[in-house]
Amino acid sequence: MTSTHLEALASENGLERVGARPPFFRYLAATWHRRDFAATLARYRLQASMSENRLGLGWVVLRPILNAALFGTIFGLILPDSTRPDNFVPFLIVGFFIFEYFSSTLSGGARSIVGARSLVRSLTFPRILLPLAVVIRQLVELIPMLIVMIVILIVLGEPITWWWLMLIPVMMLMTVFNTGIALITARLTVHVRDLTQIIPLVSRVVFYTSGIFFDLEKVLADEPTLLTLARLNPVHDFIALVRGYMVSGNPIEPFMWWIAIGASLVTFGFGLVYFWKAEERYGRD
Amino acid sequence: MTDATVDTTRPTVIVDDVHIKYKTFASGKAASSTRALLQRQKGVRIVHAVKGVSFVAHEGESIGVIGHNGSGKSSLMRAIAGLQQPASGGVYASSQPALLGVNAALLGDLSGSKNVILGSLALGHSRAEAEENYQGIVDFSGLEEFIDLPMKTYSSGMSARLRFSIAVSRDHRILLVDEALSVGDKEFRAKSEARIRELRDTAGTVFLVSHSMRSILDTCSRVIWIDHGELKMDGDAEEVVAAYAEST
Numbered sequence: 001m002t003s004t005h006l007e008a009l010a011s012e013n014g015l016e017r018v019g020a021r022p023p024f025f026r027y028l029a030a031t032w033h034r035r036d037f038a039a040t041l042a043r044y045r046l047q048a049s050m051s052e053n054r055l056g057l058g059w060v061v062l063r064p065i066l067n068a069a070l071f072g073t074i075f076g077l078i079l080p081d082s083t084r085p086d087n088f089v090p091f092l093i094v095g096f097f098i099f100e101y102f103s104s105t106l107s108g109g110a111r112s113i114v115g116a117r118s119l120v121r122s123l124t125f126p127r128i129l130l131p132l133a134v135v136i137r138q139l140v141e142l143i144p145m146l147i148v149m150i151v152i153l154i155v156l157g158e159p160i161t162w163w164w165l166m167l168i169p170v171m172m173l174m175t176v177f178n179t180g181i182a183l184i185t186a187r188l189t190v191h192v193r194d195l196t197q198i199i200p201l202v203s204r205v206v207f208y209t210s211g212i213f214f215d216l217e218k219v220l221a222d223e224p225t226l227l228t229l230a231r232l233n234p235v236h237d238f239i240a241l242v243r244g245y246m247v248s249g250n251p252i253e254p255f256m257w258w259i260a261i262g263a264s265l266v267t268f269g270f271g272l273v274y275f276w277k278a279e280e281r282y283g284r285d
Numbered sequence: 286m287t288d289a290t291v292d293t294t295r296p297t298v299i300v301d302d303v304h305i306k307y308k309t310f311a312s313g314k315a316a317s318s319t320r321a322l323l324q325r326q327k328g329v330r331i332v333h334a335v336k337g338v339s340f341v342a343h344e345g346e347s348i349g350v351i352g353h354n355g356s357g358k359s360s361l362m363r364a365i366a367g368l369q370q371p372a373s374g375g376v377y378a379s380s381q382p383a384l385l386g387v388n389a390a391l392l393g394d395l396s397g398s399k400n401v402i403l404g405s406l407a408l409g410h411s412r413a414e415a416e417e418n419y420q421g422i423v424d425f426s427g428l429e430e431f432i433d434l435p436m437k438t439y440s441s442g443m444s445a446r447l448r449f450s451i452a453v454s455r456d457h458r459i460l461l462v463d464e465a466l467s468v469g470d471k472e473f474r475a476k477s478e479a480r481i482r483e484l485r486d487t488a489g490t491v492f493l494v495s496h497s498m499r500s501i502l503d504t505c506s507r508v509i510w511i512d513h514g515e516l517k518m519d520g521d522a523e524e525v526v527a528a529y530a531e532s533t
Contacts, residue, residue: 006301006339010377013296018376019367036415037406044392044399119391122448124367124381125407280370 019124021279028272031126038129042136060141061148064096071096075213085215086249090156094247095212097149098239101142101171102178103203108134109182110189110199113282120282127282128275131186135179142171153246166245173264174238180267183275190282210236231255234263297459297490298342298365298382302374305335305360305514334360336514337374347491349505349522351498351529357514358494362461365492382459383408385452393437397428397447400436404451418454425480426450427473446473453480460484463494478504498526 010017022030050056072092076084085091112131113120120127146167154160189195209230211219216236220227230236237256244252309330335357342348352358363369365376366384391400401422405415423432426446436444453460462481481504485491495501501508501522508525510518518525 006299006341007375007377009296009341010299010301013379015296015299015377015379018365018378018382019370034406034409036412037403040406040412041392041403044395044403048394116392118393119407121363121368122384122391123404123407125409 019280021276024273024276027126027128027276027279031128031132034125034129037125038133039136041129041133042140045133046137046140057141057144061145064093064100064145065148065152067100068092068096071213085218087247090153090158090247091215091243091250092213093149093152093156094243095210095239097145098174098242099207099210099212099235100145101138101174102181102206102235102238104141105135105138105178105182106185106203106206107199108138110185110196112182112186114189114193114196127279128183128272131182131275132179134186135175135182138178139175146171158247163245167242170238170241170245170260173260176268177234177238177260177264180264180269180271183271184267187275187278187281190278206233206235209233210239212239232259234260234267237263294343294345295379296341297344297346297379299377300338300340300342300361300365300374301377303335303338303361303364303371303376304333304373305357305364305369306372307332307334307360334514335364335371335511338511338514338516339374340509340516340519342490342492344490345485346507347485347493347505349501349508349526350492350494350511351496351501351508351526352511352517356511358511359463361511362463362492362494365459366461378459380458382461383452383455383457384461384463385449391436391448394435396434397432397436397439398423400447401432401451404448405454408451408455410455422450422454425453425476442470449477453477453484456487456489457484458489459491460489461492461494464496498530502526 009015021027046057053059055062072089076088109131112134113127116130120130150164185195185199189199210233211217211230216227216230220230237260240250240256241252241260243250244256309332338357338361350358350361360369362384364371365378366382367376368384391404395403398419401419402415405418405422406412410418423429426449428443428447431439431443436447439447460481478500481491481493485504491504493501493504505522507520508518508522508529509516510525510529518528
């Protein structure tokens with residue numbers, strides 16, 4: 001029997017190609033149907049990481065605090081006073097906590113497929129569940145982080161206002177952005193395994209260009225082109241928005257919202273399609 | 286090939302000229318220059334594991350798959366299950382085939398019990414169903430006392446038993462069993478063979494990869510012999526097994 005005969009026989013009997021990438025919306029429906037899998041995987045991974053070291057979930061909160069202390073001390077001494085933002089410590093704390101959310105999703109997303117090879121090679125399910133599980137886990141970890149951040153801000157004497165509630169929509173938007181990033185890096189590392197080596201570097205670059213321990217507006221005041229570029233970095237805008245609503249002396253400008261919303265929608269939409277396109281590739285080698 | 290015997294029953298799996306290739310880094314050599322990084326790497330070796338296999342399987346058939354180690358049997362099974370996309374050709378099936386293999390743990394750093402729940406969820410059960418099935422799966426595996434240990438601490442036999450138990454907790458119309466039975470002990474093997482017959486009798490199609498000719502002859506009516514990635518013989522179980530035994 002020739003190949004064309006077999007193909008005809010298959011379609012005659014209503015047989016479907018195995019492992020074929022389903023149409024986009026059917027793919028999303030299948031993903032929604034198995035959402036429990038992603039949520040449970042996230043929960044189990046979280047529990048496993050908590051039992052690994054003695055402080056468990058404490059590290060989620062301690063890491064940004066220690067980072068903030070280290071960088072705050074070093075750059076507080078090095079940087080000239082003119083570039084140091086007003087209200088330095090709350091400024092720094094917010095920067096580190098919000099950045100931590102981005103960087104952990106970035107590195108988790110990059111490992112989500114390549115790090116679950118035996119699972120991918122033994123069971124069939126929409127692969128998108130793996131990067132989504134990473135985002136869910138980071139979102140769960142974000143809650144204690146935000147609580148600690150708020151406590152620190154209160155202790156440092158920041159006035160509590162109704163504007164603090166704006167933290168919720170900003171973080172929701174950032175989650176949409178992070179999901180897109182996780183989906184894109186999840187596929188990229190499947191194509192080019194070497195990228196896992198570069199991810200920490202990318203994370204560093206975003207770190208230094210997001211103005212976490214210095215005020216970009218002040219440092220780049222004489223360089224309008226660079227300043228525009230820096231403002232286009234969505235991570236910077238998410239941090240700036242949180243600072244604007246929670247730390248006094250940080251004005252919010254409309255462009256921050258526009259860039260945050262635009263970048264989130266574009267990254268998420270592109271990420272979904274980009275990840276889905278390669279569904280048949282995952283677990284192939 | 287015995288293509289002439291056109292079967293009147295409904296086909297369930299059609300394997301259409303499937304080729305499978307693996308890209309491997311033969312010696313782990315680094316790229317010799319920055320330029321080489323951008324080009325096709327020399328150190329990469331393409332392994333052509335399956336070279337154009339075609340056959341049709343029907344409802345209620347149990348098909349044995351035999352061949353040497355490294356002949357491409359497992360690759361072919363993975364392709365039928367949709368876990369490995371063929372380089373060319375295609376596999377068509379009436380429903381999603383399920384593969385039971387002897388691979389490593391699902392998620393090694395998680396305990397057996399968590400793997401059971403995750404496995405059920407990945408198979409498409411709801412949360413409630415997964416919890417309902419949990420006890421049945423654990424009982425079938427007979428690993429009650431080890432169920433809270435991380436799966437990476439399991440022996441290969443134990444982990445195969447757990448995976449098998451998870452996979453058969455759901456009724457599959459098409460089941461691929463890849464040497465999963467050979468690792469279990471005698472008692473578990475008998476239990477799982479009974480379960481496979483049960484699944485086959487509920488009008489499914491079963492593929493069984495094994496090196497034990499006895500268990501092939503016991504459970505299969507038709508046998509496919511794969512040799513160096515090519516389909517060498519396809520036909521009546523006893524005929525093919527006899528020819529295979531002669532060649533080795």
